[in-house]
Amino acid sequence: MWKSIIYKEWLKIRFFLIGFTILGMMGIAYLFLKVQHEFTFSGGGNFWYNILFMGMQFFGYFKFIPLSGGLLIAVVQYFPETIDQRIKLTFHLPLKENNVLLMMHSFGAGCLLLSYLLLMVVFISLSAIYFPSEMVYDSIVSVIPWFMAGFVAYFFVALIVMEPSWLYRIMYSLVGGFFVTIYVKSPVIAAYGPAIPGLSLLTILMSVALLFSAYRFRKGEM
């Protein structure tokens, strides 16, 4: 049965997941094209000065890539379930309702993780061409919370899309927006290093929030 669930979820997200991953890679490549441009036309010294003494994050725009991925996958995976209340079909499958949702959610988050890993590989590989290992390490520590923010966006957007009441949707949007900003707030390189275990735990806790919206739907909330 889990194969059928995976099959359905894959049909919904496949083109968007692949498209996002390719665009994400192109976005990362563009960041390093700019780095190359800086080195070539502005001189290495000036660029290093900005990084070392001015706290410049050459990969600052990268934070929006995982975030947009989480948002996109949640919408394309869960929005079709809400059209004409198709989630009723899913809940009618011969499985426990929460188990079905957790399977769907795990698959979506798993696909997102795979996509993020690919982006990370591209990011690390290109970083290693231009920067020393210490700098690459700090960059990785900096972008990990951004990937977590992508998962938080995925979990919250899923919760919002599946929620039957608009009032609750607005409330969840505000709470979700607050949580996402926690992960992307500091512009200082590697500032989140000590917070990564705590943020990881918070992200995992938020992964089951979807079950609440589903419970409210089954109760008949409008």
Add this chain to the structure above:
Amino acid sequence: MSNVIECNDLTHYYGKKMVFENLNFQVRDGSILGLLGKNGAGKTTTINILNGFLHPRSGECLIYGENSQHLTPATKARIGFLIEGHIQYAFMNIHQVEKFYSGFYSNWKPAPFWDLMAKLKVTPTQKISTMSCGQRSQVALGLILAQNADLLILDDFSMGLDPGYRRLFIDYLREYAKSENKTIFTTSHIIQDMERLIDDVLIMDYNRVLAQCPINEFMTGFKRFDFELENDEVNLKNEKFVANLEMVKNKVELYSYETKEFVQQFLDNHGVAYKGFKQVKMELEDAFIGLTGKY
């Protein structure tokens, strides 16, 4: 004969608005029961409670002895569910949707699905979202038949269908249910369709059950009498034997479970002058309107 569905003392409100109170009904094993009611009478609410998508304020519905709010996967596998408007996963094509559902049901029988699909002029890769309403109805019906469920719950199966598809749907469904001893609980806003399909009828009005019995019993027991009153100020509406009465000037349509002789004798005994008394043959739709009123 045992009951597949038993709803006991079901009460539900939307806010302060009562939908029904202490509603009781049963669906016999192997029967086809049609739930009829005007818009807002609580048909979809009942279906939603039966499928566990709505918690009633009080009371319970049992399906195969289990509370409908907490059905086990094994019992859910025995229930085929058609959502109002023949909703299905519209992003799939017919091959994908068949492949998807077949993974859930151990006694999946693809033949009825493909038999129905052969009647449709759809391409193998055509998404359900691009199909007509009639074609989508056949996809939804085919999936329920392939599931080989013991109980079929159909919410307004005739919605959006043209007469040809409605007839195809009903004939296929009745033949299937009777040959395979399936139980069906269905609603439809097109009453003529029900007459061809159902064995038992359950008629709901706002917050109460007006009738629950075999359809033949209802159609022979419930009668319409037309006559003209000499004095149009006579009021028969509150008499016990009158189920409903429609009156335009002195022309009366009187609906009752009593016999022609009983009604005539009542009028004679009470000195009500009338003429042109006759019993009028009714179709199910006439009887439904007769019982529930025109508005």
